[in-house]
Amino acid sequence: MYSAQLHGPDRMQDAFPISTTGRWLKAPEGFIGPASVARVAEEARRGRRDFIRSAFAAALAGGTAAAAHAQSNPVPAAGGDPNILDLPEHSRGLGKPVAADGYGKPSQYEGNVQRRQSPGLTQTAQSSVSFAPLQSLFGIVTPNGLHFERHHQGWWDIDPSKHRLMLNGSDARLLKTPMVFTMDELMRLPSVSRFHFIECGANTGMEWGNVAVPTVQYTHGMLSCCEFTGVQLRTLLELAGADFKRGRFVLAEGADGSSMTRTIPMELVERGEVLVAYGCNGEMLRPENGYPLRLVVPGVQGVSWVKYLRRLEVGDRPYGTKDETLHYVDLMPDGKHRQYTSIQECKSVVTTPSGGQVLLDRGFYNITGLAWSGRGKIKRVDVSVDGGRNWRSARLQAPVMDKCLTRFNLDWVWDGKPAIVQSRAIDDTGYVQPTYRQLRAVRGSRSIYHNNAIQSWLVTESGEVRNVQLS
Amino acid sequence: MYSAQLHGPDRMQDAFPISTTGRWLKAPEGFIGPASVARVAEEARRGRRDFIRSAFAAALAGGTAAAAHAQSNPVPAAGGDPNILDLPEHSRGLGKPVAADGYGKPSQYEGNVQRRQSPGLTQTAQSSVSFAPLQSLFGIVTPNGLHFERHHQGWWDIDPSKHRLMLNGSDARLLKTPMVFTMDELMRLPSVSRFHFIECGANTGMEWGNVAVPTVQYTHGMLSCCEFTGVQLRTLLELAGADFKRGRFVLAEGADGSSMTRTIPMELVERGEVLVAYGCNGEMLRPENGYPLRLVVPGVQGVSWVKYLRRLEVGDRPYGTKDETLHYVDLMPDGKHRQYTSIQECKSVVTTPSGGQVLLDRGFYNITGLAWSGRGKIKRVDVSVDGGRNWRSARLQAPVMDKCLTRFNLDWVWDGKPAIVQSRAIDDTGYVQPTYRQLRAVRGSRSIYHNNAIQSWLVTESGEVRNVQLS
Numbered sequence: 033m034y035s036a037q038l039h040g041p042d043r044m045q046d047a048f049p050i051s052t053t054g055r056w057l058k059a060p061e062g063f064i065g066p067a068s069v070a071r072v073a074e075e076a077r078r079g080r081r082d083f084i085r086s087a088f089a090a091a092l093a094g095g096t097a098a099a100a101h102a103q104s105n106p107v108p109a110a111g112g113d114p115n116i117l118d119l120p121e122h123s124r125g126l127g128k129p130v131a132a133d134g135y136g137k138p139s140q141y142e143g144n145v146q147r148r149q150s151p152g153l154t155q156t157a158q159s160s161v162s163f164a165p166l167q168s169l170f171g172i173v174t175p176n177g178l179h180f181e182r183h184h185q186g187w188w189d190i191d192p193s194k195h196r197l198m199l200n201g202s203d204a205r206l207l208k209t210p211m212v213f214t215m216d217e218l219m220r221l222p223s224v225s226r227f228h229f230i231e232c233g234a235n236t237g238m239e240w241g242n243v244a245v246p247t248v249q250y251t252h253g254m255l256s257c258c259e260f261t262g263v264q265l266r267t268l269l270e271l272a273g274a275d276f277k278r279g280r281f282v283l284a285e286g287a288d289g290s291s292m293t294r295t296i297p298m299e300l301v302e303r304g305e306v307l308v309a310y311g312c313n314g315e316m317l318r319p320e321n322g323y324p325l326r327l328v329v330p331g332v333q334g335v336s337w338v339k340y341l342r343r344l345e346v347g348d349r350p351y352g353t354k355d356e357t358l359h360y361v362d363l364m365p366d367g368k369h370r371q372y373t374s375i376q377e378c379k380s381v382v383t384t385p386s387g388g389q390v391l392l393d394r395g396f397y398n399i400t401g402l403a404w405s406g407r408g409k410i411k412r413v414d415v416s417v418d419g420g421r422n423w424r425s426a427r428l429q430a431p432v433m434d435k436c437l438t439r440f441n442l443d444w445v446w447d448g449k450p451a452i453v454q455s456r457a458i459d460d461t462g463y464v465q466p467t468y469r470q471l472r473a474v475r476g477s478r479s480i481y482h483n484n485a486i487q488s489w490l491v492t493e494s495g496e497v498r499n500v501q502l503s
Numbered sequence: 504m505y506s507a508q509l510h511g512p513d514r515m516q517d518a519f520p521i522s523t524t525g526r527w528l529k530a531p532e533g534f535i536g537p538a539s540v541a542r543v544a545e546e547a548r549r550g551r552r553d554f555i556r557s558a559f560a561a562a563l564a565g566g567t568a569a570a571a572h573a574q575s576n577p578v579p580a581a582g583g584d585p586n587i588l589d590l591p592e593h594s595r596g597l598g599k600p601v602a603a604d605g606y607g608k609p610s611q612y613e614g615n616v617q618r619r620q621s622p623g624l625t626q627t628a629q630s631s632v633s634f635a636p637l638q639s640l641f642g643i644v645t646p647n648g649l650h651f652e653r654h655h656q657g658w659w660d661i662d663p664s665k666h667r668l669m670l671n672g673s674d675a676r677l678l679k680t681p682m683v684f685t686m687d688e689l690m691r692l693p694s695v696s697r698f699h700f701i702e703c704g705a706n707t708g709m710e711w712g713n714v715a716v717p718t719v720q721y722t723h724g725m726l727s728c729c730e731f732t733g734v735q736l737r738t739l740l741e742l743a744g745a746d747f748k749r750g751r752f753v754l755a756e757g758a759d760g761s762s763m764t765r766t767i768p769m770e771l772v773e774r775g776e777v778l779v780a781y782g783c784n785g786e787m788l789r790p791e792n793g794y795p796l797r798l799v800v801p802g803v804q805g806v807s808w809v810k811y812l813r814r815l816e817v818g819d820r821p822y823g824t825k826d827e828t829l830h831y832v833d834l835m836p837d838g839k840h841r842q843y844t845s846i847q848e849c850k851s852v853v854t855t856p857s858g859g860q861v862l863l864d865r866g867f868y869n870i871t872g873l874a875w876s877g878r879g880k881i882k883r884v885d886v887s888v889d890g891g892r893n894w895r896s897a898r899l900q901a902p903v904m905d906k907c908l909t910r911f912n913l914d915w916v917w918d919g920k921p922a923i924v925q926s927r928a929i930d931d932t933g934y935v936q937p938t939y940r941q942l943r944a945v946r947g948s949r950s951i952y953h954n955n956a957i958q959s960w961l962v963t964e965s966g967e968v969r970n971v972q973l974s
Contacts, residue, residue: 120665120758122659122758122760122811123758123759123762125760126656126657126760127629127654127657127659128629128657128658128659128791129627129629129631129657130628130631130632130633130652130654130791131620131628131631131633131652134617135608135617135649136618136648136650136789137606137648137789138647138786138787139660139789139794139795141662141664141794141795145787146602146605146606147602147607156597156600157600157601157602158597158598158599158600158601160600160601160602162602168786169785170694170696170730170732170781170782170786171696171782171784171785172730172785173644173730173785174785175785176607177608178606178607178786179607181601181602183598183600183601185598186599186600187598187601188593188598189610189611190591190593191612192612194591216863219869220866220867221867221869222869222912222914223641223912225641225642225643225900225910226900259641260642287591288593288594288598289596289598310641311642313644313646313784314643314646314649315616315639315641315646315649316610316613316616318608318609318610319610320607323610323612324612396691397691398690398692398693400694429695429696429697439696441693441695443693
């Protein structure tokens with residue numbers, strides 16, 4: 033989170049970089065081992081004791097104001113009474129001026145909060161993934177600078193004044209008036225803004241066989257949540273005179289070199305849920321997430337949220353494109369593939385404590401995490417600290433929104449003994465997030481996509497947190 | 504919004520830079536005058552006609568796929584059939600790799616979407632304001648990089664590992680156990696996340712006398728809205744054994760050189776609304792907005808949301824500090840000042856169309872804007888396009904949250920005649936946003952703070968939008 037030593041990428045020796053960031057802890061340098069944990073814990077204890085002693089000494093000696101100043105930077109005055117402390121620089125001088133650059137950046141102390149690529153996962157960095165640092169995020173909004181990325185042929189910063197969106201039918205009867213929109217024209221149309229999660233269908237895909245990656249950034253970080261703004265696709269199709277009775281499918285096509293094409297069921301469009309979106313968290317989409325235009329298909333896996341959207345075609349049958357027949361299919365135990373399993377089922381994960389973090393002391397902690405469902409709203413999240421024997425219901429943070437992340441929190445007093453922390457989400461259809469045993473009984477263990485099993489984090493006696501799977 | 508010509512600051516000749524950014528329009532270079540408006544409109548008309556002709560010619564000649572490619576960049580192939588178009592570069596080659604820098608940035612085409620300082624408003628840039636570009640924002644979330652700034656002595660990037668928060672009482676009976684928290688300790692405590700607006704009490708302050716600034720960025724841009732995460736102040740005071748019966752006020756003190764101190768009524772704390780916050784829109788607070796810790800006081804003017812928070816003291820009477828007795832007071836017509844008028848009353852503003860934007864054509868537009876109330880939720884927003892003679896109710900974007908921005912939208916067909924666009928918000932207490940006439944009847948016109956009057960935008964026959972006040 034904010035350890036000054038940890039600017040820039042910090043990497044494990046093995047195939048995956050580790051994010052050592054934790055909410056409440058001082059992250060050690062390099063890989064987390066028993067020795068470094070003990071050292072960091074001792075430093076933290078000594079630091080706190082020293083600080084409290086000097087702060088309260090100052091409070092007694094110099095009164096409240098001096099004590100308050102001392103909080104910020106308890107450095108004894110040079111050569112003076114050690115109980116009278118110097119003011120830190122930021123309480124003395126002029127700070128930096130307003131609007132230095134017009135668009136602000138995070139603190140220098142947050143340099144280790146990054147989206148990170150997973151080396152070795154794909155052969156090129158143009159067809160790869162960067163994962164959002166879930167262990168360092170709060171609430172439900174993912175800042176645009178940390179939104180996960182998945183590219184099929186790299187990303188582009190397309191000139192929006194030259195970008196166009198075309199609507200047509202696979203035959204002339206399915207759409208009366210083919211239309212071409214400029215961005216200016218789209219942005220004049222009735223606008224809606226909605227909070228939704230977006231999750232790659234392959235999120236948690238590395239965990240099908242067994243424990244593969246150490247941190248929640250890599251197990252669940254192909255997940256983000258934003259306020260999207262755009263035009264309802266239904267509005268555009270009505271303008272163009274689409275035949276909603278015969279045209280039961282829409283093909284969405286992207287303008288980048290991968291020519292991503294996906295079939296969208298007209299049913300989702302008719303509900304008004306599918307957006308042709310230009311805004312994300314208050315500003316224009318970022319280039320790596322489809323600037324200037326992407327499809328938003330709430331509840332459906334990210335690959336259908338076509339980026340750099342240039343064309344929408346109304347058809348009367350599924351299109352069977354490469355990215356829905358060869359890729360993004362589910363290999364079943366009998367060797368067959370399931371296609372068109374696009375809805376992201378109900379899922380949750382504890383983000384703190386999570387793999388790579390360290391609990392420095394026994395005592396009170398706020399267990400926190402995220403829950404979501406592609407079928408609707410989250411109804412309840414249960415949390416276990418004993419590997420699923422006992423469960424308590426977590427507090428859900430309002431507002432609980434449709435097809436949107438829901439933040440949950442639960443009080444926990446850690447007694448210093450090993451613990452296995454899990455969360456289990458239930459959505460408003462009554463669906464309960466499965467265990468690995470339940471998921472594998474149906475799906476086997478050779479899939480890539482659509483792993484929504486319960487995640488387990490082992491807290492060891494030393495306070496280290498590790499990714500484990502219960503048999 | 505996205506005109507390539509307009510990267511970086513673009514400034515008027517007078518005291519205030521103008522933001523020429525508009526949602527659907529090509530922003531002209533420099534100041535908006537009748538000549539440049541006509542030129543831009545003609546370019547836009549010609550460009551669209553040419554594009555549609557070439558795109559559909561290609562569709563007829565080369566089939567759907569070629570036409571779709573043509574949308575993105577309708578450049579005729581060199582020396583070839585003008586109906587067969589080259590693919591744009593981004594549809595041919597490899598794009599940029601994933602996670603190039605770990606923390607993403609906006610598109611190069613969005614360089615004119617900036618927070619901007621108002622030259623001449625204050626004598627130094629360390630004690631100044633930058634305004635959020637409301638005319639370019641969507642939905643309700645303000646991206647952290649565009650959150651408005653107000654500094655009293657410049658901003659700092661404080662090392663969070665050295666930052667402390669102290670709790671004490673003005674006498675020992677008001678708080679049993681004075682406490683000092685590290686950031687690590689605060690972040691272990693029960694956490695809540697909530698969406699709230701923050702508005703400077705001086706927002707719209709330049710408009711008391713008459714029209715002072717040209718754009719909504721400068722009339723209303725000391726306004727932002729974020730998802731804040733932190734600990735309820737009530738929780739901390741309970742931990743420290745505060746006396747909630749006798750201790751009816753809390754003094755909040757910042758660590759920067761201005762030593763900002765403000766009195767917070769205990770009533771707000773008891774409701775659980777006041778947060779000691781470290782998170783903002785999913786990540787840590789930005790340095791210019793109080794990193795690593797600020798107070799969140801929903802519904803109350805921004806100055807009370809003390810940044811760089813280092814101390815909270817429970818007391819039994821208001822503290823009468825400099826920034827609540829000499830500043831942030833309301834000069835009334837009889838020459839007296841009102842103090843402790845901290846709640847931001849119900850208010851709204853149309854952000855598109857707004858001053859500095861240009862409507863290039865008659866026809867359909869989506870009127871959009873923001874409404875908010877420091878007393879609760881927005882119940883209704885009415886919009887007039889004839890200076891307040893007739894009103895229609897706008898669509899409110901769900902979820903409508905407590906003490907939070909609410910986005911409203913309304914369909915409008917502009918007939919090309921002059922129009923005066925206004926919005927009027929009503930909150931769930933029944934309070935109706937006043938006209939300037941109503942506001943001045945009570946408050947006069949010599950105030951700085953707490954101007955919540957109805958804003959009027961004049962759309963002229965040429966499509967230019969100007970800030971006006973109705974007498």
